[in-house]
Structure formats: C-alpha cells, structure tokens
Amino acid sequence: MITRRTALKAGVAATSVVGTGGMLLPVVNATAKEPARAAAAELDAAGITKFAQKMPLPPVLTPYLNTGSTSYYRMTLKEATKEIVPGLRTPLRTFNGSFPGPVIKAESNRRVVIKQTNNLAVPTSIHLHGAHVPQDSDGSPMDLIPSGGGTKTYTYPNTQPHANLWFHDHAHHMESENVFRGMTGTYILTDDVERRLPLPAGQYDVPISLRDARFLENGELVYAMGDFMKRNVILANGRAWPYFEVASRKYRFRLTNTSNQRFFDLSLADDSELVQIGTDGGLLPAPYRTNVVKISPGERADVVIDFSRYPVGTVIELRNKDIAPFESADVVGKVLQFRVTRTAPDHSSVPERLRTLPALGTATVNREFDMRMDEAPGGSAYINGKTYDMDRIDTEIAYGATEIWTVHNSNKIAPHNFHMHLVQFRVLERNGQPVTSGPETGLKDTVPLKPGETVKLQATFTGYRGTYVYHCHLFDHGAMGMMANMRIS
Numbered sequence: 001m002i003t004r005r006t007a008l009k010a011g012v013a014a015t016s017v018v019g020t021g022g023m024l025l026p027v028v029n030a031t032a033k034e035p036a037r038a039a040a041a042e043l044d045a046a047g048i049t050k051f052a053q054k055m056p057l058p059p060v061l062t063p064y065l066n067t068g069s070t071s072y073y074r075m076t077l078k079e080a081t082k083e084i085v086p087g088l089r090t091p092l093r094t095f096n097g098s099f100p101g102p103v104i105k106a107e108s109n110r111r112v113v114i115k116q117t118n119n120l121a122v123p124t125s126i127h128l129h130g131a132h133v134p135q136d137s138d139g140s141p142m143d144l145i146p147s148g149g150g151t152k153t154y155t156y157p158n159t160q161p162h163a164n165l166w167f168h169d170h171a172h173h174m175e176s177e178n179v180f181r182g183m184t185g186t187y188i189l190t191d192d193v194e195r196r197l198p199l200p201a202g203q204y205d206v207p208i209s210l211r212d213a214r215f216l217e218n219g220e221l222v223y224a225m226g227d228f229m230k231r232n233v234i235l236a237n238g239r240a241w242p243y244f245e246v247a248s249r250k251y252r253f254r255l256t257n258t259s260n261q262r263f264f265d266l267s268l269a270d271d272s273e274l275v276q277i278g279t280d281g282g283l284l285p286a287p288y289r290t291n292v293v294k295i296s297p298g299e300r301a302d303v304v305i306d307f308s309r310y311p312v313g314t315v316i317e318l319r320n321k322d323i324a325p326f327e328s329a330d331v332v333g334k335v336l337q338f339r340v341t342r343t344a345p346d347h348s349s350v351p352e353r354l355r356t357l358p359a360l361g362t363a364t365v366n367r368e369f370d371m372r373m374d375e376a377p378g379g380s381a382y383i384n385g386k387t388y389d390m391d392r393i394d395t396e397i398a399y400g401a402t403e404i405w406t407v408h409n410s411n412k413i414a415p416h417n418f419h420m421h422l423v424q425f426r427v428l429e430r431n432g433q434p435v436t437s438g439p440e441t442g443l444k445d446t447v448p449l450k451p452g453e454t455v456k457l458q459a460t461f462t463g464y465r466g467t468y469v470y471h472c473h474l475f476d477h478g479a480m481g482m483m484a485n486m487r488i489s
C-alpha cells in the first residue's frame, strides 16, 4: 500500500512543485512550463483545413502470451511525436507510442494481465475506466508507477458483462494534464450475449476516440488547467478533423469522449437517424433511434449508422451541436467527415431486443452528493463541500449493499458529470423523472449533470472490498478536488 507520503514523494520527484500543506499544485506545474514556449504563437483552429487527413484506426494490441485463462500484455508509456494537425509535429505522452493508445480486446471471464512500464518523466497510474477490478489494479490516484522505468502489473479479471471500457492515467492531481497529453486507450470487453447478435462486425465495427485540444503554431500542445475555452481543435482518433471512408452499408462506431471538459452532442449534417445501441456498460436493452447522441467526458456511446441511404460519392459530416456562446460552429461544430466511397454487402442488422439487464435489487441505503465548484478562476471544486483528500474516507459502504445515490450539480454555469469506480450503476431518475427509455436505460459508470440537474443512481457494491474513488470526470474538475473516496468493507 502506498501511503500519502510516498505518493507525494513520487509526485514531487517528477514535478518539483509542492505548495503549502504538501499539496501538489498542478496549476503551478502546468503554467510554470509555459514561459519556455511563449515564443510560439497560439495555433488558430479556424485556420486548420478541415477533413484533409484520413482518420486512423488505433492498433489492436496482441498478447505476448495466452494461457487457458489469461492473456498477457506489455505496454510502455513513453514520449512520442505525432502529426495531429497536418504539417505539425506534436510531442505526446503515449501508450506504446500510439495516439490514441492501442485497443485491447478482452472477453468476459477471461483474465487480462498488463505489465506497464513507465518511461515517461512523470509518475502515472493506469485506470481501466468502467471495470470491475480489485483495488490494487484499479489505478487509483495514489498507486503510482514511478517515472523513469518503473513498472506495475495490472490484473483485470473481466468478471462483468461486455462493455466498452477505456484506460487512462489517474495519477493524483496530474491525470488532467497526462490525459490531455495523450494517455488514453480503448478496451473492448465482449461476451456471448454481444457476440451472438448480428451487429456490424470486423472492419465495420470501428472504435473512435473524440476529444478537443489546444496547440501552439509549432505543434506543441498547451495544457493549462481550466482553459477549456481555448481547446477548440477537435480530434477523432488523434487527428484534427479527419475524414473516414465508408461503404454504403451499416457501421458500428464505438465512441469514447476522452476530452478534458468538452461535451459532444453528435448528429449527422442531414439530421438523419443514428441508432444508439450501447452506452458505458454495454448494450442498451433496446436500440434508441435518435438524431443526436450525447457524450460527456468519459462516457461512451455505441452507435450504428446506416450509410446505405446515401449513394456512393456522398460526403456527410458528423457534427457537434453542443457549442458554447463563445465558440464557432465552423470550428468546434465540426467533428468528422464520412465519405461514402463504395458499396459492400451487408448481412448485419440491429435487433429490437439487444440484452436483458441484471436485476436491480432492493436498495437499503440512500445518500446525497452535491457537486460544486468555485466558478471564478483559480478556485477549487468540491463534493459535499470537501475537496479530495486521499487519506480521508468520505463514504463507508457495507460489502454487498445496494444503495441509491442522489447526485446534484449545484453550480449555475459549470456542467459536471459523476463517475464511480468499481461499479456499473443504473440511472433511476433524472430531475425527478423516471428514466424509462433512451440511452440512460443501460448500465452506466458516468452520468452528465448540467447546472442544476439531479440524478438518482442505484449501485450494488459487491465483488471486491477496498477503497475506490468517485469524481467529476471533467478532468480539470477532478484535479481541482471534485473527487472522493468510498470504502467497501
């Protein structure tokens, strides 16, 4: 068990920034680096040519060993330089030199073991978001892999149904910058329930990581805590505004929002149908036909688009409709362009029933959580009035308990979302209305909360005992303190 003292030491060694009371100060850390770069000007996102580069697919990682029960992988965290904006080179913190990181394909009830070697200059902690894992493999904020060659082996039992998971850095107070600089990857967990459905598969099943970023004209990323207003370059699979060539048939897109703070409301330029089939914790009970798919930071959406309605030669944009008053639709309103370049046979279909969810159970404990941040610059962020303290247990949970958590965003301007480690939960109510249809009927691990909103969640805490975090998944907010510990014992 790593204590607060050793965790701080590891952090301090890499950043040399300690504030009063021994708190790591990521804001200082981030801005302290900026003067060296001040010579290069800010890159103007409006000036970047849209849809000029092809969207790459992240590499699928191969295990170095497969036994009867387990697949073994190795990954190395290292610096790498990539072309994100055409013609510019961007230094990144990566898994294995890829951006976004590689894809792991896992199966329920078959273990995955990953040895991570940290060759970065900063400590890290690798968290598998949405996974049901023992505490020592959860990648908790204080369980750091030292920089400069430190290693840690994570064991993922995969004792949960299929789900679209993702992994990212979670080092205390540094996750926000580490993730911004590239430390994310995709983890697709499948099972027989999912596999036997006739959904689009193989090359027609495409993972896409969406996020925003901010650059200098020399290609370097600019990270400064809370500067979401300047992060206006939209990336799909690590490229700024790419295009993707498709056949005129159905595709399945597994979307992950890896942004720091950006919410996406995705729709096609002609507002035609998107079929959302899944969410954080796997397939929905039934497909949800809509013209807008919403994902807040950390959330996933599994979406089928049928391009057979477009003749070959059609070009159609995927757009973002969540545009702030200070933003331009010609910039952050654009995401990705599909080009229908060929025909292809299509034997896939989307069944009207996709899965049966596990029984809800009867809740015996009710709790309330208030999420709030200081909206003036330089402030803190709180859950139930407290900023995160890794040594404080905020919520004591009896092993096996089923609980209802009512979570409220009491900010007037700032949106939040709420993410719990260890469990997939259910959304019972949103703003007093029962959730009976749509994308929140599935298993969730992250829910958005616009200002003033309230959600009622139900979770059962079983499988592992230990201390896990819950937090706002707008990374800057989490790093500002909007995080807390729950202990299941």
Ligand code: C2O
Pocket: 127, 129, 168, 170, 298, 419, 421, 469, 471, 473
């Ligand atoms: Cu995406 Cu605490 O996690």
Ligand code: CU
Pocket: 127, 128, 129, 130, 419, 420, 421
């Ligand atoms: Cu998580």
Ligand code: CU
Pocket: 415, 416, 417, 472, 473, 474, 477, 478, 482
């Ligand atoms: Cu928040």
